[in-house]
Amino acid sequence: MALIKKDSKTGKYFFVLDVGKDPLTGKRKQLRRRGFETKKEAQLALANLQLQISESKEINVSRYTFREYLEQWFESKKIKLKPSTIKNYEEQLYYNILPYIGEVKMDEFNEAIIQNFIQVLYKERELAPATVRTAYGIVSEVLYKASRKGLVNSAVLDDIVLPRMEKKLRIWTAEQISIFLDAPKVILNLTRYFIGFNISLQTGMRMGEVLGLRWNDIDYENKMIFVRQTLSKIDQGNEYGLVAGGKTLSAMRCIYISDSLVESLKVHQQLIDKEKTIQQQAYSDYDLVVCTSNGSWIHPNNFRRAFKVTVDQLDIPQIRFHDLRHTHATFLLENKVNPKIIQERLGHKNVNITLNTYSHVLPSMQLEVAGKFDGFFSNCDQNCDS
Structure with missing residues (x-):
């Protein structure tokens, strides 16, 4: 104009x-x-x-360089990201992306440049497939946005080949789950954090959700836990703090819990109430379920360490704390629980994420379904013959 x-x-x-x-x-x-x-x-x-x-x-x-466009994109992106997520993005940008394609002009991008970038990360840097895919995800998001402004042709992304991810979820069997839940009966000096391990195993809650759980978020009468707060990174360093909300909107949810977990929570609450009474004003009351003896939140590293020590004392395979979430979901799938229910318990955005994550369970379920057809038609033949 x-x-x-x-x-x-x-x-x-x-x-x-x-x-x-x-x-x-x-x-x-x-x-x-x-x-x-x-x-x-x-x-x-x-x-x-x-x-x-x-x-x-x-x-x-x-003629803008990718660095110039990406840095402007990132400044706008930060508005809707949590500090912990910003930190993760920065690590990807400044270690895995900009050193390799930061100076490429926007009009120079082609399939070969992007594919070579992927090869360098995977073959030369020997980064894990998941890390390579995360880096590429950022690059592709930026280039797609630039393509809408006419700065680059989005067709350069059509045939990019990414390293295959081998999903090897380490999970416990039903017997191993039972052994772990019986830990209070066999371990003399059981960590006070065991209640947190129990919660994750029986609900599929993430570590930050468990460490942010308050007594006020538990409804004993209706046997429900409400995920309303998490322990998360609160700045671009490694500082943690309690943050209202969940990892995503779908992470804000309620989860039904078993009678056994209700009883374990009540026993643990008695310990907390006793500590409050003894320490009185010296107690830091954050209303946390999983906390130190003076009421403060627990650093995730200390929580992971306590979990490893606990598993070492039992005759079961060592797994990561996050694998309790995978164990929970796999156990439910194997016991014919509707995937939609599992999605809601885990706080996944949609059921496809749940099915893709736990696809290792589906083949055995498919075989069982096929077996049911055999049984049905076998019975039908017998009835027809009679």
């Missing part, structure tokens, strides 16, 4: 040309030209300027 006007003071013409928004900053830009004797001169100058801008815009915009 352009406006040509006459200056009432000088009697000369001028125009203001709106040249749109800067693709990096998003700020609107305008150009002004003054001092034309006639309106026709102003019109001619305006037409020439528009032609120059049209020719140079295609050149200048496409």
Whole structure:
């Protein structure tokens, strides 16, 4: 859009040309030209300027480097990210992305450059497939956004080959679950954090959700736990704190719990109440279920360490704490629980995530379904013959 006007003071013409928004900053830009004797001169100058801008815009915009565009993209992205997520993004950007394709001009991107970038991360850096896929996910998101502004052709992403992820979830069998839950009967000096391990195993809650759980979030009467708070990183370093909400919107949920877990929680609450009574004003009351002896939240590293020590004392395989969540989901799938229910318990965004994550269980379930058909038609044949 352009406006040509006459200056009432000088009697000369001028125009203001709106040249749109800067693709990096998003700020609107305008150009002004003054001092034309006639309106026709102003019109001619305006037409020439528009032609120059049209020719140079295609050149200048496409010559942005990937670093320039990505850094602007990241500043906008930060608005809706948690501090812990920002930290994860920064590590990817400055270690796995920008050193390799940061100086590539936007109009130079092609399939070969991106595929070579993937190869360097996977073959030379020997990064895990999951890490490579995360880095590529960021790159592809940025390039898709740039393609909507005409800076790059999104077709360069169509045939990219990524390293295959081998999903090896370490999970316990039903017998091993039983052994672990019986730990209070066999371990003399059992860690006070065992209640947190029990909660995760029986609910599928994430570590941050377990460590942020408050007594106020538990409904004994209806046997429900409400996920309303998490222990998360609160800055771009490694500082943790209690944060309202969940990892995602779908993570905010309620989970039904067993009678045995209700009883374990009540026993543990008696310990907490006793500590509050003894320490009184010295007790840091965050209303936490899993906490130190003075009521403070537990650092995840200490929680993981206590879990490992506990498992070492039992005759069962060593797994990560997060594998309790996988064990919970797998156990439910194997026991014919509807995947939609499992999705809701885990706080997944949709049931496809649940099914894809635990696809290792599906083959045996498929065989069982096929076996049921055999049994059905076998019975049908017998009835028909009779």
